[in-house]
Amino acid sequence: xxxxxxxxxxxxxxxxAIASLNCTYSDRGSQSFFWYRQYSGKSPELIMSxxxxxxxxxxxxxxxxxxxxxxxxxxxxxxxxxxxATYLCAVSGLYSGGGADGLTFGKGTHLIxxx
Amino acid sequence: NAGxxxxxxxxxxxxGQEARLRCSPMKGHSHVYWYRQLPEEGLKFMVYLQKENIxxxxxxxxxxxxxxxxxxxxxxLRIQQVVRGDSAAxxxxxxxxxxxTEAFFGQGTRLTVV
Numbered sequence: 001x002x003x004x005x006x007x008x009x010x011x012x013x014x015x016x017a018i019a020s021l022n023c024t025y026s027d028r029g030s031q032s033f034f035w036y037r038q039y040s041g042k043s044p045e046l047i048m049s050x051x052x053x054x055x056x057x058x059x060x061x062x063x064x065x066x067x068x069x070x071x072x073x074x075x076x077x078x079x080x081x082x083x084x085a086t087y088l089c090a091v092s093g094l095y096s097g098g099g100a101d102g103l104t105f106g107k108g109t110h111l112i113x114x115x
Numbered sequence: 116n117a118g119x120x121x122x123x124x125x126x127x128x129x130x131g132q133e134a135r136l137r138c139s140p141m142k143g144h145s146h147v148y149w150y151r152q153l154p155e156e157g158l159k160f161m162v163y164l165q166k167e168n169i170x171x172x173x174x175x176x177x178x179x180x181x182x183x184x185x186x187x188x189x190x191x192l193r194i195q196q197v198v199r200g201d202s203a204a205x206x207x208x209x210x211x212x213x214x215x216t217e218a219f220f221g222q223g224t225r226l227t228v229v
Contacts, residue, residue, distance in 0.1 A: 034217065043206055043220045044158065088158065092218075101171060102148050102160035103208075103218060 002027040006089050006106035014114050019076040021109050023089030026070070033065055035074045036088040038108065044088055048074060079113045086110050117142065119209050119221035120189075127227045134194040134201070136224045140209030147190045148218060149182060152204045164190055165212070197228045 003026040013019040021035075032051055036044035048063040050056040050072070056063045062075040072091075076083055086108040093101050120139040128134050140147050149161040163171040164184035175182065179197075184190040194201055204225050208218040 032216075036220075043223045046217055046219060049217050090158075102163045102174065103150075103158075104160065105150075105158040107157035 002030075002091070002093075002104045004089055004091055004104050004106035006087075006109050008107055009110040010112050011109055012112045012114055013079050015079060015081060017079055019079045019083065019111055019113070021074040021076075021087050021089075021111065023072045023074075023106055024070055025072065025089075025091045025104075027091070027093060027104075028067075028070065029093045030091040031094050032092045033063070033072045034090045034092075034103070035061075035063060035072075036090060036105075038086045038088055040086075076111075081113045081115050084111060084113045119144075119207055119219055121207050121221035121224050123224060124222060125225050125227070127229060128197045129229055130198055131196050134197050134226055136192040136194075136205050136207075136226070137189040138192070138207030138209075138221055139189040140207075141219060143211060144209035144219075145212045146210045146218075147184050148208045148210070149190075149192050150206045150208065152206065152223075154203070158206065161192075194226075197226075199228050202226055202228045 005024045035048040037047050038044045048061050050063040050065045060077045064073045088108045089106040090103040092103050122137050147164045150158045152158045160174040162175050162182045167186050179195045181193045204223045206223045207221045210216045210218040
């Protein structure tokens with residue numbers, strides 16, 4: 001049974017500070033790692049993807065992956081009130097018949113950016 | 116470039132009726148995934164399809180639920196004889212047919228069973 005664990009929060013961060021979100025996963029065969037943002041009542045929106053150990057940066061967002069520790073994190077610099085949302089960590093592996101299998105999601109961390 | 120299109124956005128069904136949810140993937144995407152999100156719960160994988168093939172249906176309930184992705188037209192998630200517990204948001208995602216590829220979500224269908 002593949003599992004992805006996240007602290008549900010809420011995580012409260014002052015505006016302008018760095019928000020740090022963490023995720024652990026159980027399946028060592030996982031190949032691809034993603035962070036999605038979901039506003040209440042809306043669909044998940046992909047914000048970061050990472051496939052190899054280390055850091056991946058895109059604007060204010062940095063994803064970090066440590067496969068040995070089975071740990072993924074997301075840093076949001078210069079946090080804005082519009083960043084307030086639920087952040088979903090998702091992982092996928094290689095399906096036995098080829099291609100990527102379905103995403104396994106954590107339950108999400110509710111992030112609140114305080115003005 | 117249109118994103119993943121789902122319809123209807125909202126669907127109300129009485130207990131015992133059938134629900135049909137449609138998903139058209141992004142252009143160039145041939146892999147479709149369906150997920151269900153129950154209130155206050157995480158997204159759960161249901162089924163993975165390619166054109167005319169069900170690749171992985173390990174997340175589908177054994178009864179009343181079926182999915183297809185025909186050669187022509189959208190992918191369909193069908194729920195027969197709906198019950199109140201089927202009320203949820205159903206999301207479709209699509210991706211390219213390669214490993215290490217990103218999946219993009221449609222806006223979802225919110226099913227309410229009354």
